[in-house]
Amino acid sequence: MAPAAAVATLAPAARRGLIDGFGRRIDYLRVSVTDRCDLRCGYCMPKGFKGFEEPSNWLRHDEMARLAGLFAGLGVRRVRLTGGEPLLRRGVADLAAAIAALPGVDDLSLSTNGTQLARHAAALRAAGVDRLNISLDTLDAAEFGRITGRDCLDEVLAGLRAARDAGFAPIKLNSVVHAATPEADVRRLLDYAVAQGFILRLIEPMPVGDCGRRYAHADLGALGARLAADAGLVPALGVITPMSRHFCAACNRVRLGVDGTLYLCLGQEDQVPLGRLLRDGASDAELERAIRAGIAAKPERHEFTTRPERIVRFMSQTGG
Structure with a gap:
């Protein structure tokens, strides 16, 4: 069944939307197009x-688009392409165009580490990607190499320039900040974001896999408030605080792994094997029922603070 036909068939379901067992409306899907990455950031993927x-x-691109179409037919309005590093997978712009064309998808974004962005920014914009989130933890070249395992800061900065030239707005910089991160590095990033017209988002590391548990989180709510008070730049600065001030009560998202596994919570193991069902010949109606059953079982919250050892998979395996 073509995505448009699927959406037409499921129009009444779309009006009801995907509501989990705690009354949260799930309208945001993150799709990992690969678990590969050309960097080795220590909080995401262990060295070697x-x-x-x-x-x-x-999943092939057409299979990803089929599942995205079913989610759109069920009320999902926002889709983000992630990885690993999504721009390592061939044909991502074509996949983006297919998802952008789905009825009901109002917002299509992409998360990237920026190393390949200079070559792809214009094609992604033409394909219908609306917004970009780009990982950038420091502007110090030596520290960047230590964090990521590669000396490629200049490539990332070139990607940011290409994204701005292609017309992306807003462009968000995702910076993981932990207890040992020098505040001077964060302030330098904020000055850069303001000068370039970007938005800086400070993110607490999460204990996903052994590598994630090696990083002690800092209270970014306090840091963000201090930076904003000093500079008066609240619109240019955001904080993501899954550890110190979790926002599970307002969670509106699920994640689709590269193999089609639907992860219902980043901090739990609950999942639905949509990819396996699809390849076993499931109809759209059967896949829709599996999606609804999964959403109904979505956990209330993560257990990062009470059971940090719970998640053994790495962040790159789930999708950002």
């Missing part, structure tokens, strides 16, 4: 990691 998903298990 080899346990990637077999390419034969990756």
Whole structure:
């Protein structure tokens, strides 16, 4: 069934939307197009990691678009393409165009580490990607190499310039800030974001996998308030505080892994094997029922603070 036909068939369901067992409306889907990455940020993927998903298990682009179409038919309005590093997968702009064309999708964004962005920014914008989130933890080249395992800060900055030239707005910089992060580095990033017209988002590291648990989180609510008070730049600065001030009560998202596994919570193991069902020949109606059953079982909240050892998979395996 073509995505448009699926949306037409499921129009009454779309009006009801996807409501979980705690009354939250789920209208945001993150789609991981690959678990591969060309960086090795310590909080995301351990050095020397080899346990990637077999390419034969990756959903094809048409399969991803089919599932995204079903979610759109059920009321999802926002889709984000993620990884790993999504721009390592061939044809991402074509996938973006297919998802942007789905009835009901009002907002299509992409998260990237920026290393490949200079080559792809114009094509992504033409394909219908509305917004970009770009990982950038420091502007110090030596520290950037230590964090990521590569000396490629100039490539990321070139990608940011290309994104701005392609007309992306807003462009958000995602910066993971932990207890050992020098505040001077954060202030330098904020000055850069303001000068370039970007938005800086400070993110607390989460204990996803052994590598994530090595980083002690800082209270970014306090840091963000202090920076904003000093500079008066609240519109240019945001904080994501899953550890110190979790926002689970307002969670509106689920994640689709590269193999089609639907992860219902970043901090829990609850999941639905949509990819396996799809490849076993499930109809759209059967997939819709599996999606609804999964959403109904979505956990109330993560357990990062009470059971930090719970999640053994790495962030790159789930999708950002």
